[in-house]
Amino acid sequence: MKRGVLAAAAFAALAPTLLTTAPVHAATPAFELVAVQAAAAQGWPTVNRGDKGADVTAIQYLLSQHGYATDADGIFGPGSETNVKKFQSAKGLASDGDVGPKTWAKLIVQVKEGSSGNAVKAAQFQLTANGYGVDVDGKFGPDTEKETKAFQRKAGLDADGIIGPNTWQALVNNAGDGNNGGGGGGGTRADLAKHLRDDPDAVLLNSHVSGRDHAASTARANIVDTAAGRPAKTSPWSDVGVEDVTLNINMLRGMVKLDTEKGYSYRVTAIAGGDHSSTSRHYRGRAFDIDTINGRRVGSGADHRGFMAACRQFGATEVFGPGDAGHSTHIHCAW
Ligand SMILES: [Zn+2]
Structure with missing residues (x-):
């Protein structure tokens, strides 16, 4: 009994860091990091399912x-x-x-x-x-x-x-970047990123929840790069090492609409950066994590159900939050 309590307490102390950085699986050992493909051509956008144009x-x-x-x-x-x-x-x-x-x-x-x-x-x-x-x-x-x-x-x-x-x-x-899917919340990928960059209701974390240091792959850096027409970066300690990725335009549109159509303010803790499960959509620029909604922490009174439903409404096909393993304090929306 006592042992269980201690273990639970130790886990709770670790949980905020572990769970926000490794939503689905435990952190991947560093030896699994793959070499950066330095020779890969630069300047080609990554285009994938859900893109239009x-x-x-x-x-x-x-x-x-x-x-x-x-x-x-x-x-x-x-x-x-x-x-x-x-x-x-x-x-x-x-x-x-x-x-x-x-x-x-x-x-x-x-x-x-x-x-x-x-x-x-x-x-x-x-x-x-x-x-x-x-x-x-x-x-x-x-x-x-x-x-x-x-x-x-x-x-x-x-x-x-x-x-x-x-x-x-x-x-x-x-x-x-004429990839405008039409309908509300239109605009190019860069336009949508500019909106998010300058939107006080979309707070973009300028550091990593793990405490590790890689300024180029924070949520804010991912959006600033995209607004400038540059690829976003993944983190050196991720399963893929540092790679260039193009943020999915439908995800960006959803992020904008969470504010403009649903009135949510929220804090984004990771997009392409951070460490996630080995095949995570984060590494493909198709997922974002948030830990705060309208000033309340996820898992501590925030309206996580409403936010998760809104992500799905805007096209997210993988949504995790409180009640799902590893997501007691953050929401993951992926396209
Ligand atoms: Zn996630």
């Missing part, structure tokens, strides 16, 4: 080009995800369904005058999304070449009219 359309055309027929509807749904996974495993990549730098590198196809097919449609769609309007007809003719050169000049690239890796990357980056 020009980058998604381009990915869909490119999947079709590679033989994985996909509707080019600009919505990254289950069908697109399945085809991305098939493509990834055929190319020897981790089949996680996320189109990040390595998958982009295999998906893009060099196109130039005389080329035809779905890769040309992808390029034409991206040119148009960047303001260089061309017919999306899959035929790389003189008009497409002329607009390609105009885009390349504007982007500071060699104006050779050939859409290779550098031009693809510039097209995707410049058009990519």
Whole structure:
């Protein structure tokens, strides 16, 4: 009996740190950290399920080009995800369904005058999304070449009219944040992040609940980076080491709406940073944790049920809080 009480007391003393940093499983030993892929291409956005817009359309055309027929509807749904996974495993990549730098590198196809097919449609769609309007007809003719050169000049690239890796990357980056899903709470990824950055009702923790020091991966740094069009960072002690991740736009929209539509003020303790379970959506920029709602701590009188329901209403598909193992003092909402 006594022993149990002592153990419980010891656990309670540790709990605030352990539970907020390792929501689902215990902290992962440092030896499991993977090396940072320094050689990975920089500057490609990570696009995945739930995203919408020009980058998604381009990915869909490119999947079709590679033989994985996909509707080019600009919505990254289950069908697109399945085809991305098939493509990834055929190319020897981790089949996680996320189109990040390595998958982009295999998906893009060099196109130039005389080329035809779905890769040309992808390029034409991206040119148009960047303001260089061309017919999306899959035929790389003189008009497409002329607009390609105009885009390349504007982007500071060699104006050779050939859409290779550098031009693809510039097209995707410049058009990519047109990922406006439409409806309320619209805006680009950067716009939504700016709202959160400047919103006094969305308090973004500028440190780590574990007490560890990595300024680049705090909740606040993740949002400041996203507002500036930069990728967010994960933490060196996480399962993935320090990686660049793109915050999911639907999650950002949900975070904004929790304030603007539901009137919640809340404190975000982690987004991409911190240590989580090994396959956590945090590491993919698709989850955030909060520990305070309207000035009350989660688990100490805060309206956690209402907040969790609102996360689900705004599209979260994985929501944990008081009553779920490891979540007595924080809420986890993931997209
Ligand atoms: Zn979490």
